[in-house]
Amino acid sequence: MAPVVLSSVDTFTQILKDLLRKARQVRSKGEIVQPLEKQHFGDRIDHVGEAAGTGLVPTLQAQYAAIETASRNILYDLIATTSIAASAFGQVWNLLDIITLISDADQCEAGLAFWLVEELLDTQTIDGCRIVFDYLESRRERMCANRLSKKDLIILRACNELLRRLSRAEDTVFCGRVFIYMFQSFPLGDKSSVNLRGEYHTENVTTFDEPIAMPEQAESGLMDVDSKMGNTDPEHIGSGQSANTTLENSNATSIEATQPEMLIKADDQPRKTENTEDDPNRFYAEFWSLQRNFAMPTRLFEDENFQELKRSMSSTIRKFQTVNQGLQGRNPSVAVDDTKRGAKRKREDHEQDLSDSFNPKYLTSRDLFDLEISDLAFRRHILVQALILVDFLLSLTPKAKKKLAGKANKSVLYAYVLSDEDTQWATQMRSDIATYLQQGPEGKFYYRMVDTVLSRDKNWTHWKAESCPKIQLPPVSAEDFIDARKGAQKACAAKRIKANPPGSLNLNFLSEGNGDGMKKLSDSERYSVPLVDSFKESIAEDSLDLEMATNDEEKQLLRDARASKIWRTLRIASKSKFKLFDKIEDGSDLGVLFEPEVDESQARMEGVDAGAPEDDPASIGSEQVVSSDSLLEIRP
Structure with missing residues (x-):
């Protein structure tokens, strides 16, 4: 009977089933936390190809294809027969662990385990995908x-396909887990999510209602104007079309019935239409038109769009400030109701409102606009978007562009340069936004967090402009590590003092002649202070030799010797002849120090005797005057 020859796929299927039976003995409960290790299977993982037989798989690529087909068949059977909530579904986790071990041993494709996970995610509901993702998170470092x-x-x-299935409004936490998994899986310097070409998400279009005319309000306003002016002619009563024209042309100078400059309310208070935020219809359109600039900042390179941005941003920040002041001065009855609730309850409700304020897509309905504007979290989200746009504009100033000059990635370097006027406006607008974000509960903490993120984002912008050079250093080789360790050990080792270290003096003379060296050191001539006159001849000889010197080296040596002797002479003379130092100019003439000292009293007496003889009447008179003055001084 001829032997039955099994195909390679059937053979690998049987091998994988044997490994699954072994895995079930090791991990019977099928939990996700405990992974399977290589030692649980002995050496069977490293010899999967040998166990199948060399004749069935002629090449390594054929072995990879056979193992992939066998693992997919086993996975499909387990998914079809077992629910993901059942404990028996643990065989799927065992299969993925076994495939990971086989791929690490180079017995199959490196990405086979992730291919199976991708197939598994496609077959599960959102709740089942959460369980699959629990497995991925527990095996991330290993896989x-x-x-x-x-x-x-x-x-x-796999992650992008899963994100397309998730709702960012209902599955916000799960989306965050998927993003965190990708961030942790890829190295920091990977270019997969860098957007090197600087493309913008223009598909995210914000749609909103078109501006509509309000004929009733316009007509009532015009009627009020006419009643105040005393004009009741029907021809001067404006229609809805004329009111709409009034709202669009707020700079009209003539006061006519069809285009009045201001609308009078019922309480006789004028309301100027030149402030956009005072016109809900116009402010609504300008506010939501900001999203076009947020989604595509390069639109602002056209002057018309930039001027539109200035008007919209100024109106928005003024409106937000007005809303903030209005909330602070709200109805006292509401404040009384809030005081009845207690501080703890109010704080918990406020923290919950801020934490649950994530909106993946804004609701642009006109009826909800006033409610959205009154929400602090909504206003902060809008201003953070504006802050990002303003930082983009400030990166186009001449000073900022110099820092990016010469970078390799020209896709993110724009030729547009922001003018001085626009730079001043952007700087002031950023200051206004920063001031507003610091208001409200935990405003300073919120702004510090946003400012920190934007400051770090500037570093990523510079890195992207440099075409994302590698920021991960290669591992240190074993040879370099051994050399560094030896150098550190040598530097920290205790060093022995050498007998004759370099630069040291030979002290053998101290022991010569039965200790005569020590006696020589105790000679009084070595420690007694010399006299000032002992340097006189030596300084004179050095001066003479300096005039006779023939080369620069000899002159320099004589100058140093002469300067040393002059300094020692001055030091010794400072104790007894310090009063003569003002007669010495820069140490050039020390003759006054070498002259013999003369007693001042004796010199004064000798000068008196030589200048005035004894029989001189003038001298006698002066002596009598002096003595008479002395007598007068000592009288009481």
Whole structure:
């Protein structure tokens, strides 16, 4: 009977089933937390190809294809027969662990485990995908440790497909888990999410209601004007079309019935239409038109769009400030009701409102506009978008463009340069936004968080402009590590003092002649202070030799020797002849120091005797005057 020859797929299927039976003995409960290790299977993981037989798989690529087909068949059978909530579904986690071990041993494709996970995610509901993602998060470091370059595209495709299925409004936390998984799986310097070409998300279009005319309000306003002016002619009563023209042309100078400059309310208070935020219809359109600039900032390179942005931003910040002041001065009855609730309850409600204020898509209905404007979280979201746009504009100033000059990635470097006037406006607008964001509950903390994120984002912008150079250093080689360790040990080791270290003096003379060296050191001539006159001849000889010197080196040596002796002479003379130092100019003439000292009293007496003889009448008179003065001084 001829032997039955099994195909390679059937053979690998049987091998994988044997490994699954072994895994079920190790992990019977099928939990996700405990992963399977290589030692649980002995050496069977490393010899999967040998166990199938060399004749069935002629090439390594054929082995990879056979293992992939066998693993997919087993996965499909488990999914079809077992619910993900059942404990028996643990065999799926065991299969994924086994495939990971086999791929680490180079017995199958590196990304096979992620291919199976991608298939598994497509077959599950959102709740089932959460369980699958629990497995991915628990095995992230293990599955991404080896040969990530062959798995990164599969991870991106699987995660992006999952994000398309999720609702960012209802599955916000799950979306965050998916993003965090991708951020942790890829290295920091990976270019997968850098957007090197600087493309904008223009598909995210914000639609809102078109501005509509309000004929009733316009007509009532015009009637009030006419009643105040005393004009009741029907020809001067404006229609809805004329009121709409009034709202669009707020700079009209003539006061006519069809185009009045201001509308009079019922309480006789004038309301000028030149302030956009006072006109709900016009402010609504300008406010939501900001989203076009937020989604595509390069539109502002046209002067018309930039001027429109200035008007819209100024109107928005003024409106927000008005709303903030209005909330602070709200109805006292409401404030009384709030005081009855208690501080703890109010704080908890406020924290919950701010934490649950995420909106993946704004509701642009006109009926909800006033409610949205009154929401602090909504206003902060809008102003953060405006802050990002203003920072983009400030990056186009001449000073900022100099920092990015010469960068390699020209796709994110724009030729547009912001003018001085626009720069001043952007700087002032950023200051106004920063001031507003710091208001309200925890405003300073909120602004500090936003400012920190935007400051770090500037570093990413510079990195992108440089075409994203590698920021991850290669690992240190074993040779370099050994050399560095030896150098550190040598530097920290205790060093022995050498017998004759370099630069040291030879002290053998101290022991020569039965200790005569020490006696020589105790000679009084070595420690007694010399006299000033002892340097006189030596300084004179150095001066003479300096005049006779022939080369620069000899002159320099003589100058140094002469300067040393002059300094020592001055130091010794400072104790007894310090009063003569004002007669010495820069140490050039020390003759006054070497002259013998003369007693001043004796010199004064000798001068008196030589200048005035004894029989001189003038001298006698002066002596008598002096003595008479002395006598007068000592009288009481």
